[in-house]
Amino acid sequence: MIEEYAKDHPHGRLRRDRAALLWKIDDLSEYDARRPLTATGTNLLGLVKHVATVEARYFGEVFGRPSPEPLSRWQDHDGSDQWAAEDETREQIIGFCRRTWAHADATIDELPLDAPGHVPWWPAPHGDTNLFVVLVHVLGETNRHAGHADILREGIDGRTGARPEHEQRIDEEARAAYRARIERAARTAAPVEA
Numbered sequence: 001m002i003e004e005y006a007k008d009h010p011h012g013r014l015r016r017d018r019a020a021l022l023w024k025i026d027d028l029s030e031y032d033a034r035r036p037l038t039a040t041g042t043n044l045l046g047l048v049k050h051v052a053t054v055e056a057r058y059f060g061e062v063f064g065r066p067s068p069e070p071l072s073r074w075q076d077h078d079g080s081d082q083w084a085a086e087d088e089t090r091e092q093i094i095g096f097c098r099r100t101w102a103h104a105d106a107t108i109d110e111l112p113l114d115a116p117g118h119v120p121w122w123p124a125p126h127g128d129t130n131l132f133v134v135l136v137h138v139l140g141e142t143n144r145h146a147g148h149a150d151i152l153r154e155g156i157d158g159r160t161g162a163r164p165e166h167e168q169r170i171d172e173e174a175r176a177a178y179r180a181r182i183e184r185a186a187r188t189a190a191p192v193e194a
Contacts, residue, residue: 003113006132010139011108017142018101020162021048022094024149028156034084037152044152045093046083047145052097053081058138059104062117063131069100074121108135 025033025044033045057074060067072078084093113132120127146162154160158175161167 007108007113007135010135011105014135014139014142015101015105016162017139017146018051018097021051021142021146021149022097023164024048024146024153025090026164028153030090032156033090036083037155041083042148042152043083044149045090046081047149047152048097049084049088049093050082051142051145052093052100054141055104055138056100058119058134059107062119062129062134063107063111063115064117065103065107067100067103069096069103104138107131 025048028044034043036043053071056067056069056071059065061074072080084090108131111131113130113135115131117129117131117134118127119129119134122129150160150162158170158172159167
């Protein structure tokens with residue numbers, strides 16, 4: 001029973017975080033979904049594409065189950081999985097995600113937690129691993145990027161949350177008052193130099 005829980009619980013969380021990540025690009029213009037929102041170029045559609053690429057590699061190559069999606073060699077990584085090129089549509093990237101996630105889910109469902117895998121991009125002696133370690137690693141990676149997406153989306157239009165069914169209408173006045181309260185506390189604790 002514990003082995004079933006140890007697989008099903010993180011796998012369920014992974015599915016939840018994938019859905020949250022996709023939700024962050026709902027109802028956005030093409031420009032807002034793609035534009036760089038940080039000094040390093042982080043963008044919402046790129047986060048979606050990157051997380052799918054991570055899963056394709058970890059639940060594909062690592063377990064000898066290559067992704068049916070075309071991927072560049074991991075040795076040739078150039079950051080292009082972190083943004084959408086002009087000729088890539090949102091629908092293509094979402095389709096890539098869904099197909100990749102179905103392949104990853106099949107790997108997770110079909111292999112036992114102790115199934116051996118090898119991560120060639122991890123330094124020795126950590127490259128030899130198993131499904132449980134990879135599942136926890138990818139869950140952490142996905143959760144981290146879903147958090148990035150949450151903050152980026154808030155910066156665009158104020159929308160926050162992990163799931164659409166829990167989203168509440170934005171009360172701009174209450175939000176501004178809350179933010180002002182935090183700002184006052186910060187200034188009181190560490191006065192800003194004039």
